[in-house]
Amino acid sequence: MEFIDLKAQYQAMREGIDARIHAVLEHGQYIMGPEVAELEQRLAAYTGARHCITVSSGTEALLISLMALGVRAGDEVITTPFSFIATAEAIVRLGARPVFADIDQATCNIDPGLVEAKITQRTRAIMPVSLYGQPADMDELNGIAARHGLAVIEDAAQSFGATYRGKKSCNLSTIGCTSFFPSKPLGCYGDGGAIFTSDDELATAMREIRVHGQSRRYVHPRVGVGGRMDTLQCAVLLAKFERFEWELGQRARVAARYDALFSGRLGKVGRTRDRSSVFAQYTVVLDERDRLQAVLHGAGIPTAVHYPVPMHMQPAYAHYASPDACPVALDMAGKVMSLPMGPYLEPAAATQVAATLLAALGERMPSRADLLAAAK
Ligand SMILES: *Cc1c(COP(=O)(O)O)cnc(C)c1O
Secondary structure, three states: OOOOOHHHHHHHHHHHHHHHHHHHHHHOOOOOOHHHHHHHHHHHHHHOOOEEEEEOOHHHHHHHHHHHOOOOOOOEEEEOOOOOOHHHHHHHHOOOEEEEOOEOOOOOOEOHHHOHHHOOOOEEEEEOEOHHHOOOOHHHHHHHHHHHOOEEEEEOOOOOOOEEOOEEOOOOOOEEEEEOOOOOOOOOOOOOEEEEEOOHHHHHHHHHHHEOOOOEOOEOOOOOOEOOOOHHHHHHHHHHHOOHHHHHHHHHHHHHHHHHHHOOOOEEOOOOOOEOOOOOOEEEEOOOHHHHHHHHHHOOOOOEOOOOOOHHHOOOOHHHOOOOOOHHHHHHHOOEEEEOOOOOOOHHHHHHHHHHHHHHOOOOOOOHHHHHHHHO
């Protein structure tokens, strides 16, 4: 069993992907070829944001966003301690300080109730993460930001395609950043990412920063980075995007199956009615996580922990906060475990995962009658 089956996905879309790749090989414009603008238009239209700027990775998307906002040494950016390290890394690379606000126990997203007290004269932005594919509490965060004149960058690396109160993730705040790392819900075959905004000035700044701060050839009004996404990766995504909505439906189906099999028998990361998750991960919450993970691995079932150590307790980041600054994140880091997930995971495989986990917990599998009742 695969944690995320990328080979089955390729087999399902092989013709379209191969045709798109060959078109690039024929025209030979490997950098900033026509597929780049085509993808940017598609993705902007999909999210509803006015601008999409493709970049070399999700990490670079975050960095370029902060640069465009003018974040620099001495500034502070409020973020969650419970994410992939790239979130805080982008802040630190600019000499700014990550200020960690603890997470909500149910959803594992930043707790907006803890954010306002962290704002100082030096705060420039709030950077929530839409963890596991479910948008953070964006309206509450946008409200706080508006009262204090701050920008909000959604780290939507895991949530492209999710909806929040009728709008798409990546189009919920000043800037939205996503990643096309192969295992993300919309993944290419290498590194890639995108930035979304409806602010024309920020979009121009981010387009320039992406290519060494250049406004036209050899004219550099600002400092930038080498941050382009290459044409071949954009071509792969254009092919994969054709089936993206179908794939999200399949992901939701796998999640619903897990939900029904686990109902009342074990804890999972909570979901909120006014938004959808794209299930970048299906994550359960277990008191004996390490033992149960070993049992699943022994049965040939791959799992992952996102994330075993909160960012404020990583050696390179520990001086930004005391170890007891975010007790909820620390607690959840010891309890979360993500299960195999993806559009190509067979129903029988999901059932096998659930049966193995429930047996290890000493819980019985729900009967057919239980499942029918739960579906009502
Ligand atoms: C994957 C991820 C990133 C980084 O994206 P890359 O494309 O791998 O650079 C940033 N933030 C979060 C929350 C992620 O999951």
